[in-house]
Amino acid sequence: MPEDLERFIQQHRSEFEMPGPSPRIWDALEKELTAKQEGAKIVPLLRRNWFRAAVILLLVVNAGALFYLTSRKQTRTASFAPEVQEANMYYSSKINEKLKIINAYPVEELGLDSAARKELELRNDTYKTLERELQNNPGNERIKAALIRYYQLKLDLLDRILEELQSKKVTPDQTKKHYEAEI
Amino acid sequence: MKASANNLNQTQITDTLIDSCRNGDVRAFRELYNAYSGAMYNICLRMTNNVSDAEDTLQEAFIQVHRNIHKLENAGSVSAWIKRIVVNHCLNTLRKKKVYFEDPEVVEVEVEQGLDEEHFSWTVAAVRSAIDTLPHGYRTVLNLYLFEEYSHREISEMLGISESTTKTQYMRAKEKVRQIVKQQNATR
Numbered sequence: 001m002p003e004d005l006e007r008f009i010q011q012h013r014s015e016f017e018m019p020g021p022s023p024r025i026w027d028a029l030e031k032e033l034t035a036k037q038e039g040a041k042i043v044p045l046l047r048r049n050w051f052r053a054a055v056i057l058l059l060v061v062n063a064g065a066l067f068y069l070t071s072r073k074q075t076r077t078a079s080f081a082p083e084v085q086e087a088n089m090y091y092s093s094k095i096n097e098k099l100k101i102i103n104a105y106p107v108e109e110l111g112l113d114s115a116a117r118k119e120l121e122l123r124n125d126t127y128k129t130l131e132r133e134l135q136n137n138p139g140n141e142r143i144k145a146a147l148i149r150y151y152q153l154k155l156d157l158l159d160r161i162l163e164e165l166q167s168k169k170v171t172p173d174q175t176k177k178h179y180e181a182e183i
Numbered sequence: 184m185k186a187s188a189n190n191l192n193q194t195q196i197t198d199t200l201i202d203s204c205r206n207g208d209v210r211a212f213r214e215l216y217n218a219y220s221g222a223m224y225n226i227c228l229r230m231t232n233n234v235s236d237a238e239d240t241l242q243e244a245f246i247q248v249h250r251n252i253h254k255l256e257n258a259g260s261v262s263a264w265i266k267r268i269v270v271n272h273c274l275n276t277l278r279k280k281k282v283y284f285e286d287p288e289v290v291e292v293e294v295e296q297g298l299d300e301e302h303f304s305w306t307v308a309a310v311r312s313a314i315d316t317l318p319h320g321y322r323t324v325l326n327l328y329l330f331e332e333y334s335h336r337e338i339s340e341m342l343g344i345s346e347s348t349t350k351t352q353y354m355r356a357k358e359k360v361r362q363i364v365k366q367q368n369a370t371r
Contacts, residue, residue: 005357008305009329015307016330018228020221021241026213029242033209033249 054157059119059126061153084134084144091151095122098158105165120158126150198258205253212249219262220245223269229326230273232315244272270331274323274341282319303365313363321356324349 009016099120102110110117118124130150134143196218203211223244227237247268255264314322327338328349335353339346 003305005305005310005360006329008310012307013330016311017221017225021224021238025220025224025238025242026216029216029245030209030213032242032246033212 054160058153058157061149063126081138081144084138084147087148087151091148091155092122094155095151095158098155098162102158102161102165110161110165120154120161122154196258196261201252201255201258201261204249212252215248215261216245219265223265226266226269226331227273229314229330230270230323231276232319232322236276240272240276241269244269247272266331270327270333270341277319277323280319282323303368305364309364309367310360312367313360316363317356317359321352321359324352325356325360328353 099122102120107117112120127150130143130147134140134147137143196215200211200214204215220241224237224241227240227244228234231237231240244265248265251268255261314325317325323342324338327333327341328335333341335346335349338349342349
């Protein structure tokens with residue numbers, strides 16, 4: 001009586017094994033992986049470019065607002081309206097708070113050049129121009145709306161940058177250590 | 184998987200090696216590949232029954248291993264994890280070839296009883312050759328159960344069929360193998 005097939009296979013398991021795959025399988029795989037890694041390098045670049053794109057978008061929106069504002073003849077009045085002062089305080093505090101966290105990250109992690117970083121600051125050229133326009137035209141609703149929109153866009157951009165940084169689950173300190181270790 | 188020892192290469196895979204793979208270290212990934220490619224290639228060969236398909240499937244499976252290595256919780260489970268990816272890729276290869284696991288692919292198997300069995304003996308070559316002749320569905324179930332050591336419940340989940348179907352297919356496959364090997368014995 002022959003033994004059971006299951007038992008036979010268990011007892012001769014290694015004899016059923018064939019030689020491993022041809023070395024060209026690894027060669028092909030390595031090519032794929034290298035190509036993938038090249039692609040993977042593009043992803044962080046895209047992410048960084050996303051920051052840049054967002055900053056550029058902010059610049060374009062601001063530039064549009066400025067063009068609109070400066071192309072109109074405005075009536076001058078004496079000072080900021082109370083609601084503008086309130087908005088200034090609210091948004092300035094929020095923006096500065098987020099900037100403080102973002103600026104704690106090393107420049108390499110942020111992936112922003114100095115011009116882009118400067119644009120992130122609260123009192124950039126766009127802000128200064130808007131502020132000046134508003135000082136000259138404190139009652140102009142369009143300038144007020146443009147300033148608020150400027151604040152909101154900036155806050156939104158900073159939030160998204162922070163989300164991106166935090167999604168990497170690293171703190172500024174860890175990131176610094178990581179870069180120091182790499183160096 | 185069933186508790187019995189599996190046939191995977193026992194090369195020590197450490198958390199450090201897995202971490203290096205996660206960080207895109209190709210040399211570390213090659214170490215992982217070297218440790219498992221032999222056993223995994225054999226799975227692909229058995230499942231696809233074709234060298235070209237086996238090679239393609241192995242390559243695709245390891246690309247997925249590389250892509251998803253961050254999902255691996257610890258080095259201790261790497262063996263079963265890679266094996267499952269490879270088996271899933273083999274099943275996909277078979278599905279692309281329109282292999283339907285639910286299809287009974289009825290093979291007329293008459294259970295012979297009371298026949299003269301004294302000259303009947305198994306050999307590795309005869310068993311391998313007999314398995315090769317099985318219809319895809321039967322061979323898949325038999326391979327997954329006998330060689331890859333999955334339980335009928337696991338096989339039924341992988342193939343999307345009932346457990347009773349996998350058991351029936353396995354019994355029929357086994358009987359068919361026995362008959363083929365017996366015939367080979369008789370013609371020697």
